[in-house]
Amino acid sequence: MKESASPLVRKLTLLMPLTEEERATLARLEAAVRRVPARAGLYVQGEPFGRVFVVREGWAMRCRTLSDGRRQITNFAIPGDILGLYANLLEVADHSAVALTDMEVAEFAPDAVTALFRDHPRLAVAFAWCGAREESILSEKASCLGRRTALERVAHLLLELLRRLQAVRLAQGDRFLLPVNQEVLADTLGLSVVHVSRTLSRLRGEGLIETDGQNLYLKSVAGLAEAADFDDLYLYYRRMPVRMQRQLAAE
Amino acid sequence: MKESASPLVRKLTLLMPLTEEERATLARLEAAVRRVPARAGLYVQGEPFGRVFVVREGWAMRCRTLSDGRRQITNFAIPGDILGLYANLLEVADHSAVALTDMEVAEFAPDAVTALFRDHPRLAVAFAWCGAREESILSEKASCLGRRTALERVAHLLLELLRRLQAVRLAQGDRFLLPVNQEVLADTLGLSVVHVSRTLSRLRGEGLIETDGQNLYLKSVAGLAEAADFDDLYLYYRRMPVRMQRQLAAE
DNA sequence: CGGCTACTTGAAGGATTTCAACGTAGGTGG
DNA sequence: CCACCTACGTTGAAATCCTTCAAGTAGCCG
Numbered sequence: 001m002k003e004s005a006s007p008l009v010r011k012l013t014l015l016m017p018l019t020e021e022e023r024a025t026l027a028r029l030e031a032a033v034r035r036v037p038a039r040a041g042l043y044v045q046g047e048p049f050g051r052v053f054v055v056r057e058g059w060a061m062r063c064r065t066l067s068d069g070r071r072q073i074t075n076f077a078i079p080g081d082i083l084g085l086y087a088n089l090l091e092v093a094d095h096s097a098v099a100l101t102d103m104e105v106a107e108f109a110p111d112a113v114t115a116l117f118r119d120h121p122r123l124a125v126a127f128a129w130c131g132a133r134e135e136s137i138l139s140e141k142a143s144c145l146g147r148r149t150a151l152e153r154v155a156h157l158l159l160e161l162l163r164r165l166q167a168v169r170l171a172q173g174d175r176f177l178l179p180v181n182q183e184v185l186a187d188t189l190g191l192s193v194v195h196v197s198r199t200l201s202r203l204r205g206e207g208l209i210e211t212d213g214q215n216l217y218l219k220s221v222a223g224l225a226e227a228a229d230f231d232d233l234y235l236y237y238r239r240m241p242v243r244m245q246r247q248l249a250a251e
Numbered sequence: 252m253k254e255s256a257s258p259l260v261r262k263l264t265l266l267m268p269l270t271e272e273e274r275a276t277l278a279r280l281e282a283a284v285r286r287v288p289a290r291a292g293l294y295v296q297g298e299p300f301g302r303v304f305v306v307r308e309g310w311a312m313r314c315r316t317l318s319d320g321r322r323q324i325t326n327f328a329i330p331g332d333i334l335g336l337y338a339n340l341l342e343v344a345d346h347s348a349v350a351l352t353d354m355e356v357a358e359f360a361p362d363a364v365t366a367l368f369r370d371h372p373r374l375a376v377a378f379a380w381c382g383a384r385e386e387s388i389l390s391e392k393a394s395c396l397g398r399r400t401a402l403e404r405v406a407h408l409l410l411e412l413l414r415r416l417q418a419v420r421l422a423q424g425d426r427f428l429l430p431v432n433q434e435v436l437a438d439t440l441g442l443s444v445v446h447v448s449r450t451l452s453r454l455r456g457e458g459l460i461e462t463d464g465q466n467l468y469l470k471s472v473a474g475l476a477e478a479a480d481f482d483d484l485y486l487y488y489r490r491m492p493v494r495m496q497r498q499l500a501a502e
Numbered sequence: 503c504g505g506c507t508a509c510t511t512g513a514a515g516g517a518t519t520t521c522a523a524c525g526t527a528g529g530t531g532g
Numbered sequence: 533c534c535a536c537c538t539a540c541g542t543t544g545a546a547a548t549c550c551t552t553c554a555a556g557t558a559g560c561c562g
Contacts, residue, residue, distance in 0.1 A: 046484070064394040066480050072394035086383040088495055089376065094387045094485045114495075118372070125340065131382060132337040136345045138389040143315040143323035145396035146441030150550070181508065190397030192551050197510060229317050233297065234345045244339055244365075401518070432540065443519050448542060 006030055006106075007080030007168040008054050012126045014167060014237055022123055029116070030054055030106035042083055042097040042105070049087035051107045055079050058103030059179055063187070064095050073188040075137060076100070076161070076180075080168045082130055088113060101179045125244065133236045140234045145190045148228070153189045154199045155228035158209065162218055163232050174218040257281055257357075258331030258419040259305050263377045265418060265488055273374055280367070281305055281357035293334055293348040293356070300338035302358045306330050309354030310430055314438070315346050324439040326388060327351070327412070327431075331419040333381055339364055352430045376495065384487045391485045396441045399479070404440045405450045406479035409460065413469055414483050425469040 005013070009026055012018060018026075033056065036042065043049050045065060060077040074095060077083055083097045088110040117124040137160070144153045161178065165171040182200075186193045203209045208224050210217040218224055225231075256264070260277055263269060269277075284307065287293065294300050296316060311328040325346065328334055334348045339361040368375040388411075395404045412429065416422040433451075437444045454460045459475050461468040469475055476482075 062390075064390060066394070066398060068480070070398040072397040074390045074393050086379070086386075089380050089383050090487065091489050092484070094487075095390055117368070117375070121369070124368070128337070128379075129340050131386070132340050135337075135382070135386045135389060138386060138393060139313075139315060139325045139346055141393050142325050142389060142396055143317070145393055146323040146438075147317060147321040183508085187397075193508090194510085194552080195550055197508095198550095201510080229319070233343070236341065236345075238342050434540085444540090445520080445542085446518055448540095449518095452542080 006054075006056060007078075007170075008056075008082070010168050011080040011130075015126055015129055016122070022120065025116070025120055025123060029108055029112060030056070032108060033104060033106050036099045036103040036105055038099050038101050038103075040099045042099065043087075043093045045093055045096040047092055049084050049090060049093050049110070052085060052087050052110055052113060053083040053097075054106040055081045055083065056104040056106055058099065058101040060097055060099050060103060061180075061184065061188075062095050062097050071187045072190065073184065074141065075134070076188070078161075078164055078168065079170060082127070084110070085113065085127065085131055085134075100184065129236070136234045136236060150189070150191055150195055150199045151202060152228045153191070154185075154196070154203060155208070155224045156230055157185070157189060158216065158218060159221065159224055159228060159230045159232075160235070162221070163235055163237070167235075167237060174221055176216055178214050178216050180214075257305075257307060258329075258421075259307075259333070261419050262331040262381075266377055266380055267373070273371065276367070276371055276374060280359055280363060281307070283359060284355060284357050287350045287354040287356055289350050289352050289354075291350045293350065294338075294344045296344055296347040298343055300335050300341060300344050300361070303336060303338050303361055303364060304334040304348075305357040306332050306334065307355040307357055309350065309352040311348055311350050311354060312431075312435065312439075313346050313348050322438045323441065324435065325392065326385070327439070329412075329415055329419065330421060333378070335361070336364065336378065336382055336385075351435065380487070387485045387487060401440070401442055401446055401450045402453060403479045404442070405436075405447070405454060406459070406475040407481055408436070408440060409467065409469060410472065410475055410479060410481045410483075411486070413472070414486055414488070418486075418488060425472055427467055429465050429467050431465075 005023075006026070008030065009018065009023060012026075036058075038058075042053055042060060055077050056079055058079070060083065061073045062075050062077065062083070063071055063073045065071050077097065083105075084093075113127065116127065140160075144156050148156060162171055162174065162176060165176045170176065182193050182196045185191075186196045189196060191199070200209070200211065203224075204211065206223075208218070208220050208227065210219055256274075257277070259281065260269065260274060263277075287309075293304055293311060306328050307330055309330070311334065312324045313326050313328065313334070314322055314324045316322050328348065334356075335344075364378070367378065391411075395407055399407060413422055413425065413427060416427045421427065433444050433447045436442075437447045440447060442450070451460070451462065454475075455462065457474075459469070459471050459478065461470055
């Protein structure tokens with residue numbers, strides 16, 4: 001793989017080797033690139049979806065807002081992630097996507113996804129895999145919010161982000177940049193800002209992490225994994241089942 | 252629609268009208284029917300998925316278990332729901348599916364899903380819609396677990412179940428049978444059994460619900476919706492976007 | 503320097519959990 | 533037919549985790 005490959009290509013390559021033609025198809029899909037400033041909305045809960053986005057640079061969040069302003073961030077989107085994959089299926093968005101940093105995104109019409117499913121079965125599977133993975137991450141988030149303590153949730157989130165960033169080569173060893181403030185973390189973790197601050201202090205105190213502004217260093221990945229009961233199975237970083245690969249090759 | 256239509260057909264019909272041929276295809280898919288006793292596992296976290304299931308009768312749950320036994324139920328499966336839709340994409344299951352009651356399920360090989368996607372684009376969209384909806388329900392669950400109080404969570408769950416059961420005609424007005432004990436509710440809601448009991452009492456005390464064993468009567472759907480900040484947008488009970496329908500008709 | 507935002511810390515309060523006891527209903531076996 | 537057992541729901545009291553309120557600090561920028 002070329003070092004210049006897009007984050008999406010890097011991510012999908014973990015799933016299955018891509019042919020030159022498939023790379024070219026993805027490159028065409030990612031041809032229309034746009035910059036999005038921090039805090040801009042990509043799509044908004046209750047309004048039509050509009051377009052599909054592939055994150056190439058920067059972070060976004062997907063969130064739901066209650067009528068009194070309480071907010072739950074359901075997932076972060078990092079480079080390589082797709083936003084609005086189901087735009088074709090829904091009249092209006094069931095959640096919002098908002099840029100957390102300045103971003104570079106590729107955007108295309110939802111119809112392009114339909115065309116991809118029709119003309120490129122292997123890429124269709126890769127996209128379906130992205131959707132399945134999204135669902136699995138959401139599932140794991142539910143088990144964090146419902147059944148893990150504050151300390152476990154924070155440790156779990158940091159490990160998840162590390163693994164996901166490593167997959168698209170955006171971590172430096174066990175270090176990465178977390179470009180969000182503690183209010184955003186609180187809304188991700190289902191905690192108050194104050195308690196996020198305390199919990200991070202505690203992780204620092206136990207020697208599990210170090211922080212320097214937004215720079216994070218997971219000093220003991222093993223210790224964090226133990227503290228969080230973390231198992232990365234749900235992130236799907238395994239090859240596609242062999243049976244599936246054979247089936248696709250036959251087409 | 253014939254009254255004898257399967258719950259899956261009833262559910263998909265809400266999305267788009269199905270042709271006779273599509274109904275026949277679904278009937279073939281649901282041909283191999285099997286009974287599953289309560290407490291049996293359909294697939295198990297960490298083990299290969301095996302087969303895909305369509306619930307025809309009875310309830311199941313999808314859940315994740317932490318290593319110390321804590322459990323989060325991520326969703327209930329009721330008649331018309333599909334379990335293991337992504338079986339093809341994953342080597343092993345990221346969660347378990349367990350029967351909550353005696354069930355009747357249709358089962359088929361994951362390859363049948365692949366074939367369906369290849370040969371029946373409209374049904375493929377309908378299945379993708381099921382997946383998208385599953386993700387949306389999970390998202391809403393996250394916002395319940397992370398940002399709603401116990402009372403709101405319980406009210407929200409009851410309303411969600413009512414709407415979903417109504418969609419497959421398994422509710423009697425605002426009454427339905429909830430075939431689970433409070434321990435299961437607790438693991439769904441991210442609460443303790445004791446607090447579920449107290450919260451249900453409170454809803455009864457406020458005249459919002461009545462219970463008689465497992466029979467539930469939502470006395471004031473409006474009151475519950477207000478208490479829960481419930482908006483059924485996330486359940487996707489809207490027709491497919493017109494644009495999408497046109498696109499498919501053209502094929 | 504003042505004013506903003508973000509983070510931290512202490513103290514008090516509240517929501518929920520845990521522990522424990524009790525009641526009821528259904529099922530089983532003597 | 534009754535005694536016993538188990539599963540489930542309820543209720544009270546104490547404990548805990550987390551939130552809220554409040555104040556203080558640090559960094560940044562005009």
